[in-house]
Each structure stands twice: as C-alpha cells, then as structure tokens.
Amino acid sequence: MQCEVCGREIIGKPHRVIIEGAKMVTCGECARLGSDYWIPEKKTLQEIKPSLRKTVKSVADIRRESHGGSFSRSIPSEGFEITEGFGLIVKKAREKLGLTPEDLGKKIGEKESVIKKIESEKMVPDFRLATKLERALRIKLLTKPSEPELDKPVSVIEREKTVTLGEIVNLRSGKRRRLKDEGDNSIS
Known part of the structure; x- marks a missing residue:
C-alpha cells in the first residue's frame, strides 16, 4: 500500500x-x-440489498441478449425511411394527446432527453424507436423510399442526366454567335 x-x-x-x-x-x-x-464505514445490509437488485436481469433482458439485440418484428427495418420533418410531427402529436416529453418517454420506455432530441431533430430515431413512437402517438413516421422511374429504359435516363463535351462546346459557340449578332465585339 x-x-x-x-x-x-x-x-x-x-x-x-x-x-x-x-x-x-x-x-x-x-x-x-x-x-x-x-x-472506514462498513456497509449495512440495507445498503447492500439495492446494489444486488441492479445486478439481477429481467427475463426480457436475458432473452434480448440471447437473440443479439432487440426483438425485430416481421417488418424488416431495411427499406424504410424516416419522414421529413419528423420532429415537428412527433411534437404536434404529443401535444395533441396532452403528453409532456417525460410522459411520452415513460409510455414508450425512453428517456425524456431522447424525446426532446427527436423533437428538435438533433437525433434521428432508429426503426425500433420510430415504431414505438408511431404506436404511442398514432402517427406515421416510416415510409418506403420512392422508386426511380422505370418507365424509360436505363440508357435514356442516364442520357438525360449527363452533359457531353460536345454540348458544352455548342453552348459556348452559340453564346459567341449571339454576342456577335448583337454587335458586341468583345469575346469573353
């Protein structure tokens, strides 16, 4: 020592x-x-008992750990997006039900600070939390992403998005011709 x-x-x-x-x-x-x-103070039996309670895990915690995380529903979390403006949607729905952030947090098993961060959009809820909020507030936060247009062939879509060097040359030469036609002799 x-x-x-x-x-x-x-x-x-x-x-x-x-x-x-x-x-x-x-x-x-x-x-x-x-x-x-x-x-040094010796701990009494009453002081020791609360600390023992913290080490005992509930059956749900043990099941969750054995499955490698939280239980997933039949709906996969992949393929979903959070709606834009989700913070305002959550806040309005919570206020409409007359709940405080603390009450909503208790209802869905999350901290008040998490609810406040979601409402201010400082935090984006994961799939599990978004589904909890949807159920508790009776709102829609998860949407399927919009699919790209498949009516046109892929080559037509790609052609519309890209600009070729020939198009750039044509644009510049067309601008020069217009300037000459207007009587401006300076070429920039």
Missing part, C-alpha cells in the same frame, strides 16, 4: 487521517500533517 501524500510504500499500519477536509491513507510521517483519524 502506498501513502496518498508522499507516494512511498507504507511500512507497518497505515494511518487514516483528514488533511484539509480530505480523508487519506498515509504513512507515519505524513500522518502528522492531518488532524483527525477516520474509520
């Missing part, structure tokens, strides 16, 4: 003293710097 003041190895019995309001374990020499001796 080392002295908490000088750092040397304590030979013999350690001294428990109070130095400037701090309880410290010191060697014999540094014990003179302190004023009173203190005795």
